[in-house]
Amino acid sequence: MKRQDYISWDEYFMSISLLAAQRSKDPNTQVGCCIVSGKDSPYPENVIISTGYNGFPYGCSDDEFPWDRTGAPNATKYPFVVHSELNAILNAGGKSLVGAKLYVSLFPCNECAKAIIQSGIKEIVYLSNKYKDTDATKASERMLTSAGVKLTQFKPTKDKIVLDFNIE
Ligand SMILES: O=c1ccn([C@H]2C[C@H](O)[C@@H](COP(=O)(O)O)O2)c(=O)[nH]1
Numbered sequence: 001m002k003r004q005d006y007i008s009w010d011e012y013f014m015s016i017s018l019l020a021a022q023r024s025k026d027p028n029t030q031v032g033c034c035i036v037s038g039k040d041s042p043y044p045e046n047v048i049i050s051t052g053y054n055g056f057p058y059g060c061s062d063d064e065f066p067w068d069r070t071g072a073p074n075a076t077k078y079p080f081v082v083h084s085e086l087n088a089i090l091n092a093g094g095k096s097l098v099g100a101k102l103y104v105s106l107f108p109c110n111e112c113a114k115a116i117i118q119s120g121i122k123e124i125v126y127l128s129n130k131y132k133d134t135d136a137t138k139a140s141e142r143m144l145t146s147a148g149v150k151l152t153q154f155k156p157t158k159d160k161i162v163l164d165f166n167i168e
């Protein structure tokens with residue numbers, strides 16, 4: 001008989017997003033993203049196309065650019081950091097994202113929403129929506145809804161999935 005306690009597709013892809021987030025150097029908010037093929041993709045369904053996390057662009061040192069949240073605009077991380085969703089879209093290397101599904105640990109901002117819509121992604125599964133009351137999130141939700149992108153908050157049925165490196 002097959003194992004019964006295997007993880008679901010949503011648990012799998014959201015876990016990969018959370019694992020990608022662990023690569024982020026942002027001391028305050030680590031965001032991870034995983035893009036997978038959907039029913040209407042030109043690939044079989046549930047194939048991982050790309051992943052990404054928030055970080056500075058290539059050539060911009062994590063040790064030289066600022067990670068601060070406050071201060072003069074160019075002394076904060078905000079003008080420099082590439083968001084996880086945009087990184088995942090760019091990391092796809094030009095592969096079609098039409099009909100794809102995007103899993104992300106934080107609801108996308110308005111700038112990511114634009115890139116998501118324009119790349120043809122049709123569904124977003126997000127975990128946290130901690131900035132839901134901000135203008136950026138409200139603008140994002142408005143655009144995504146208007147563009148017909150399906151939005152679903154991931155509701156975990158377990159608190160954690162443990163990765164154990166001690167296997168035989
Ligand atoms: O759509 C988004 C929105 C934000 N991020 C990243 C950008 C920053 O590195 C953090 C947010 O930092 P705070 O200190 O919480 O303001 O999240 C992203 O990747 N995608």
Ligand SMILES: [Zn+2]
Pocket residue numbers: 083084085108109110111112113
């Ligand atoms: Zn963003």
